[in-house]
Amino acid sequence: xxxxxxxxxxxxxxxxxxxxxxxxxxxxxxxxxxxxxxxxxxxxxxxxxxxxxxxxxxxxxxxxxxxxxxxxxxxxxxxxxxxxxxxxxxxxxxxxxxxxxxxxxxxxxxxxxxxxxxxxxxxxxxxxxxxxxxxxxxxxxxxxxxxxxxxxxxxxxxxxxxxxxxxxxxxxx
Numbered sequence: 046x047x048x049x050x051x052x053x054x055x056x057x058x059x060x061x062x063x064x065x066x067x068x069x070x071x072x073x074x075x076x077x078x079x080x081x082x083x084x085x086x087x088x089x090x091x092x093x094x095x096x097x098x099x100x101x102x103x104x105x106x107x108x109x110x111x112x113x114x115x116x117x118x119x120x121x122x123x124x125x126x127x128x129x130x131x132x133x134x135x136x137x138x139x140x141x142x143x144x145x146x147x148x149x150x151x152x153x154x155x156x157x158x159x160x161x162x163x164x165x166x167x168x169x170x171x172x173x174x175x176x177x178x179x180x181x182x183x184x185x186x187x188x189x190x191x192x193x194x195x196x197x198x199x200x201x202x203x204x205x206x207x208x209x210x211x212x213x214x215x216x217x218x
Contacts, residue, residue, distance in 0.1 A: 051095060054095070055092070055095050058088050058091045058092055058095070059088075059092070061084075061088050062085055062088040062089065062092075065081050065084045065085045065088065066081075066085055068081045069081035069082050069085060075121045075125060076118065076121055079114055079117045079118050079121060082114055082117070083110055083114040086105060086106075086109045086110040086114065087106065087110055089105055089109075090102040090103075090105040090106045090110065093105055100178060100181060116211070119211075120211060120214075120215075123214075123215045124214070124215070185197060
């Protein structure tokens with residue numbers, strides 16, 4: 046595909062992510078917030094596809110969009126009454142949120158100005174390069190330096206604790 050079309054689509058997906066993120070935190074319905082989060086995660090998978098990381102896009106869709114959001118939806122259905130709405134936020138919370146956004150943008154712009162990025166037409170623009178699956182597997186399940194077996198196992202124990210906690214919360218006395 047033409048690099049200009051890729052860039053236009055990239056910005057469209059990015060703008061959609063921003064709008065859906067704002068909708069997810071400003072809606073008064075928990076179920077709608079979860080649906081907006083699902084759409085944000087799908088847009089994130091789209092960004093991974095633009096970067097030609099097909100494996101990460103598939104993991105994003107299966108683990109986060111397919112698993113975590115479904116868990117949120119089940120938790121919402123188990124813990125809220127039908128038609129229950131979230132309370133509105135005070136003006137003070139909007140001011141703190143705006144200050145946090147301004148601070149985040151300032152840090153991002155500072156890092157962007159101080160760091161020298163390489164803008165060479167290459168694999169990211171034309172889509173000719175992808176990381177080998179064997180390298181990803183060895184990195185995720187290796188025990189050497191810059192390999193992630195221990196964090197992977199810690200994450201699995203954390204998810205197991207979350208599942209047990211969710212069952213205990215949902216269980217009626």
